[in-house]
Amino acid sequence: MNAPITSPALTAKDFKSDYKPVWCPGCGDYSVLTAVTKALAMLELRPENVAVVSGIGCSSRIPAYTTCYGFHGVHGRSLPAGTGLKVARPDLTVLVASGDGDGYSIGGNHFLHACRRNVDLTYIVMDNHVYGMTKGQPSPTTEPDWSSKLAPGGTGVREFHPLVIALASGANFIARAFSGDPNGVAALIVEAVRHPGFSFVEVLSPCVTFRPEQRGWKESARPAPVAYTDDPARAARRLMTDDGFNIGVLYKGRRAPFAGLPAAPTHSLADLEGGFRL
């Protein structure tokens, strides 16, 4: 009898494509790419069993830099594409990547409903509080007093709180990571993929070109002072009051993930046509 064919374990390198990223030198997204590839190796997955889906923006270039199946889609629509893919192909591990502009503004509505639907996928948002690719406009997570050439004096508009919104909308796993710690990001992605349902990992990923002051995030980011909770009310209090720099898993819910559509009735074409007969 032949011995079973076993595949050798893959390393992070096996998940990296030959394309060189076009991100600015020093961009936090490099570390996220490293973390994603490390996480996939740690999960002992194979590239052909993983799909990376994205929208538009600097961060959304990530599918091309992996050897997994990739879909670089329409602005703000990474979640609908990723959700559809996971429902159609539940055997695939689906990672959806986005940025704070793509994910919280253009795709903000999809974010709410993806949390609510709780399809078993992992949503990674690289948040740099700015639209980097289009020259530095304020994004939904930009601080109201951040002054720039494009928004002198700041927007004066309260920033969006993605983790609070995710919790209120039904996300089943909520974590915050910092790209200055790629091993930490990888560990959180592993946990997110393993947790059933919609897992949301917000990665603080500095934009050194338009927000050079974000280099200081490495001094602000620190492990969350308390372990995660599975109590949404407690999580809400914590998320509403944290300063945006607590790193780690912050909430793990117990909602059952979307279980798939009920089996479709098996009508033949003749049956369907028959329905129209007079």
Place this chain on the structure above:
Amino acid sequence: MSKPAKKASGEEAYADFMSRAYTMELEAIERYAQFADALDTHNNPEVAGLFRKLSAIESLHAKRILAEMRWPSLPALPAAYAWESVEGPETAPFDAVHYLMQPYHALEIALRCEQQARKYYEDIAAGSAPKRVKAAAKEMAAEEASHVALIQDWMKKVPQPAPGWDEDPDPPRMNE
């Protein structure tokens, strides 16, 4: 310096030490290669080449550890090691690079990494690890010290950047 591990036998502690040393090299190799790619993309071939060279040098160290331990590769996929800072002592910070940086800057980065690595090994050699680990750490600290000296010599041979080296009258605002 890494966080203290549970008490292990001399052999186990030695294997763990070498596994950490190997992981440290891998992280450094990867970061230098990442910097090289980024600077290639941003049309700074001179510094890209230098980072590629630094990555290759670290690869030689990693290979030597594998050969010494007679490991075909790292025995098990290492869980992300808990370093005292977020990354290994020989890994350059991800945001240490600039598209207009010069070879001197790259060498400054490498120097800091080698100094940190030397201190990491010196601390282990001076600590309470098993004898074999301390001896290996002492040897590696000496090796890192020689790298520090080599890089310092190298820095004398490249021009120091003039003030305003990062000023760009027409900065790239689009990354493509």
